Each structure stands twice: as structure tokens, then as C-alpha cells.
Amino acid sequence: MASSGEEGRVVVDLRSAAESAGDEDTHATPLHEIESLCMRCGENGTTRVLLTLIPHFREVVLMAFECPHCNERNNEIQFAGQLQPKGCCYTLKIPMGQSEVLNRQVVKSDSATIKIPELDFEIPPEAQRGTLSTVEGSIMRAVSELQALQDERKKVDPQKAEAIDQFLLKLKYLGSGEAAFTFILDDPSGNSFIENPHAPSSDPLLSLRFYDRTSEQQSALGFLAEPTKEPGESSQDASTVEANSGGQRMPHGSVGAVAGRRAIAQGNSDEISAAFYRYSAPEEVDTLPSTCSACAAECVTRFFSTKIPYFREVILMATTCDVCGYRNSELKPGGGIPAKGKKTTLHVRNFKDLSRDVIKSDSAAVNVPELELELSAGTLGGMVTTVEGLIVKICEALERVHGFQLGDSTHEWKKKKWDGFTERLSKILNLEEPWTLIIDDALAASFIAPATDLIEDDKQLTIEEYERSSEQNEELGLNDMDTSSADMAYNTTSA
DSSP states (O other): OOOOOOOOOOOHHHHHHHHTTTSTTTGGGGEEEEEEEEETTEEEEEEEEEEEEESSSOOEEEEEEEEETOOOOEEEOOOOOOOSSSEEEEEEEEEETTTTHHHHHEETTOOOEEEEGGEEEEOTTTTOSSSEEEEHEEEHHHHHHHTTTHHHHHHHHHHHHHHHHHHHHHHHHHHHHSOOOOEEEEESSSOOOOOOTTTTTTOTEEEOOOOOOOHHHHHHTTTTOOOOOTOOOOOEEEEEEEEEETTTTEEEHHHHHHHHHHHHHHOHHHHHHHHHHHOOOOOOOEEEEEETTOOEEEEEEEEEEEOOTTTTEEEEEEEEEEETTTTTEEEEEOOOOOEEEEEEEEEEEEEETTTTTTETTTEEEEEGGGGEEEEEETTTTTTTEEEEHHHHHHHHHHHHTTSSSSSTSSOOHHHHHHHHHHHHHHHHHHOOOEEEEEEETTTTTEOOOOOOGGGGGGGEEEEEEEEEOOOHHHHHHOOOOOOOOHHHHHHHHOO
8 A cells, every 4th residue: 555655644554543543532533645546547646534433423434536637536435333233224205395305414335225216216335335425416426327328328229328318317307306206225234324404303204214134134244154063063952051060951940040059059149149130030931043133143042921010921032142242132022912002101200210110112102292302113122221221322322323413514503402402311311300201102012110019009100092093003014914814713723
């Protein structure tokens, strides 16, 4: 790798420079210059590399190339941070005539795909490398790239060239805001982003969905790690655990008993309580084969069913990957689907209310009216936490995702809005003023623990059941669910 002739601007190791970007003096990261080959004229040009951090987003590498011989220019953005636990899919509805929506900033990684369903148009990851642009800029860049070879196409295949010309007119029509359309940004790596100017409030035009990557997506990202097995080696049966003595296979409950007896024999009170609280659950622990969502290696998910008082039967699930060390725990509702949804409202008045246990399912929406904070169903997934922990996790996610609220180019009113939000958040967590937590779950799979023995005596907690709308049933897949065959089989058996 060559230098530009100045000792202080030589890039010897980009990886070391990227790791140094996370230090306290990140703002002092220098601009590096590299002598690079121009792919247009074959002469040497200059690539400028800047390692920086987008506030509340993640570390990025900004690169800009310029050739003084043919005036070729291009820029690129790459991510110096880690692969995100899940992929992300942004869907932006762009109404006709609203040019300000087209000016929203877009971070597109190398692995992201852009789709416009109205034109059946898709920009694959290899067509556009990582860019920092706007919605309009992404569309117009696609237009310019399609136009680049039109002269050659007209000589070889005039009909195809004419069809592309007609398509480019439609694409320019959308890029100028003269028609409504949908802009979808799908990134399996989770490193792409579309600006939400209303953050931390929800945006009616923008929706975000997280999903687990498939094995093919993991392989395309270069993170597929298949565990190697020796000839004749069988897969691990995780329903039992081998004891260290003699290779005896023991059920899960026995492991807790052994750990408890060992702690008692050693007289260690801390280990005694830890062993029994951790392992002495009476429920039977089952296992099922799974795939690690971080590296796609084979792993095992352990789960058991239990009953939470005043709530319902739930399934606790825990996954550990021995290949990459990834760990994850989830809580899923058990039993059948309730006939009605449930809206739980908690009026937080004292510090004991902040310590109440909270179960938030995948289908729950969260609302805090005093903060003007609203999370749609599915955001952050399911979790078991406390009232305080839920609010803190939501705000941490907002700071991580909405990375353009504190940047140098942000408008002053946006900075003031975010500062006002953090100030109000600090007040409600310090209980300087009472506030309200609302969890609306169409599947009635969320729960806030009462502060009294009888849930009816808790005046600060209100639980309201409601009939689900047809749109909610459609989103949950309940309208197309047909259980007539199963009902007939059960009726025949009982008869």
C-alpha cells in the first residue's frame, strides 16, 4: 500500500486504524491518503480515508477517490463495527409531492438491497456499494448507472434499449416526487439506516422490521461457521448433560442437585443459594436443534414451560453457541391464542413501581404519553425486564438507531428536540413527575406484575381486554388460520 509522500498520512494497517477509532480521542482521527489505481484511465489517483463515528449509530470508514488525470471521482462508506445480531428492513412510504421525504438521509451498506415495488425494481447489493446519500440520491444514482451503457445497447439491442428508456422515465418521475411510491431498504447485516426526522417519536411514513438471517445470508456475509465433526462423532444430545465422572448422562434436574450437594459439602453459602436458585426448577427442560443467529453454526436451544401467577403459561428459551459464544434468551407465550387482546396501563408514582417485573412479547406495542414515545409491535422483540429496564432499553435502542440526531450537519431544532427528550426521560426515571406506561398486546402475551397479593387491589394497574380488529388479525395471520381439521379430529377422539 503506497503513501502520499507525507509520513503522517501513511496508512500502514487499516484494521489497526479502525480499532483506534473507538478510543477517547476519536475526534482527532487523521485523514489518510493512499495512492490508488484509477480504473477508468489506468493512472494513479488518490484515495482519502477517514475513520469516524456517526453519533449514536456506529463506526464507519469514509473513502473518497479522485483522479487528477481523467477527473474520475467516487465515494464509498464501509462499516468498521461489528455485524449486528439481526438483519433490518426499512420501509418508507413516500407521498406524492413531498420532496422533503426524498431528502432523508440513507446509509446503505455493501450487503443492502433497495426495492421499489411499484416498478418491480430492485438494486442488488453488488450494483451499488456502501453509500451515504438520500432517497433521491439513491434513485438518481441508479438512473445514471442504467444510462451509462445505453448507447451500446441501442447498437446491439434497440428494443431493449427503448424499454430501458421508458423505464428510466418512470424512475425519474418517482425521483422528482411526482408520484407516490414505497422505498424499501433490506440489509441482512443490520448496518443500514433511513433517517427518522421525528425521532424519538414514531414516524407514520417509516417502519422498521428486524429478522433472523438465513444460512444463505450468513454465507453471503462471510460469517458462516460450520462446526467440524470427526468421523464417527455423533451430534450432542443436549437433553442430557454428561457428568465429569465416568461420562454418565444425567437429566437437567440432577445437575442442579449435584451442584447443590457439592456447595453444601464445601460450606459455601453463596454457592448454595446460587446452585439451588439456578438449577432446582421442578419443570422438565427439553431441547431442540437450532442454528446460531450470529454465525449460523449448529447449536441447541433449551426450553421449559412454567406458569406465572396472575398471567399465563409461558415458555422460557435459552440458546448458547459453542462456536462463537453467542447467547440469547427469550420468553414465549404458551397455550392457545386468546380471543381478545389486552391493554395494560401502569401509573408510575414511586420508585417501587420502577422495580415491577415486565414481560414484553414480540407482538406488544409500548407507549409513554409523557415522553411522546411510541414503539410499534415487534420493536426490540420479546424481553423480561423491569419497568425501568424497559424504558432504558428503549432509549438505548433509539440512540443507536437514530444516528443523525446529534451530528454536525443536524438542524438546531432537531438537536433541541432530542435534548428535550433526554431531559424529560431523566425526570421520569428520577420520578420528578408521575408518568404512565402503556403496553398494548393484541395477543395478550405481555404482563406487568401487580404490587399487591390480589391484582384487583392494585389501583395503579389497569388491565383492559378488547376485541382485535380485522387488520390486527390479518397482521397476526389469524384470518387465514384454519383449525377445522384439528377440531374434527379432537371431536372424533373425545366421542
